[in-house]
Amino acid sequence: DVKVTQSSRYLVKRTGEKVFLECVQDMDHENMFWYRQDPGLGLRLIYFSYDVKMKEKGDIPEGYSVSREKKERFSLILESASTNQTSMYLCASILSGGGYGYTFGSGTRLTVV
Amino acid sequence: QKEVEQNSGPLSVPEGAIASLNCTYSDRGSQSFFWYRQYSGKSPELIMSIYSNGDKEDGRFTAQLNKASQYVSLLIRDSQPSDSATYLCAVNEGGYNKLIFGAGTRLAVHP
Numbered sequence: 001d002v003k004v005t006q007s008s009r010y011l012v013k014r015t016g017e018k019v020f021l022e023c024v025q026d027m028d029h030e031n032m033f034w035y036r037q038d039p040g041l042g043l044r045l046i047y048f049s050y051d052v053k054m055k056e057k058g059d060i061p062e063g064y065s066v067s068r069e070k071k072e073r074f075s076l077i078l079e080s081a082s083t084n085q086t087s088m089y090l091c092a093s094i095l096s097g098g099g100y101g102y103t104f105g106s107g108t109r110l111t112v113v
Numbered sequence: 114q115k116e117v118e119q120n121s122g123p124l125s126v127p128e129g130a131i132a133s134l135n136c137t138y139s140d141r142g143s144q145s146f147f148w149y150r151q152y153s154g155k156s157p158e159l160i161m162s163i164y165s166n167g168d169k170e171d172g173r174f175t176a177q178l179n180k181a182s183q184y185v186s187l188l189i190r191d192s193q194p195s196d197s198a199t200y201l202c203a204v205n206e207g208g209y210n211k212l213i214f215g216a217g218t219r220l221a222v223h224p
Binding site: 030031033041042043048050090095100102103104105106109 | 145147149154155156157158159162201203210211212214215216217
């Protein structure tokens, strides 16, 4: 069964910490995405990547960066965590051509205190 | 700004009834359309995809697409309490692999 795996289901971090969220997919997908989801705001795209070492800003990139050194791994980095970054973070991947839709990871519920 | 719009609900239907969920989109270049189901605290899971005008059926689910009207819908027949979830409509951004999501419709099926 194909999978997108997010390294942590729940995380609690302190304000100002540097936070790494990891996402690994085993489907050989070229395209990977990071979203955050907040009540009433839906899914908001943070960053995405169409290829290794390639990244594009989404709708809300401020305060975040990403890394894609290998095709299967896409990392989201919170440079200095703040309380307004408390959220559910979802990683997704999709095969080029887009015809099959995203496969989502199970999500990481991040709380910044 | 390309948009996907859904009624936020909640849509409340009795068990055994047909639930009808609707979605409109703004990007005429979109070619692929998806419905995701999301239970509270979980990640979205893909339940239906549709690419051509008309209906596509899969079990109790039917997706309907009308590209001229830029309209996608999902029908759930014989609704069950286990269908209670938020349903997200997603549309590919024309020519790209990126999906644009609606905010979701919350469905509540009561016994």
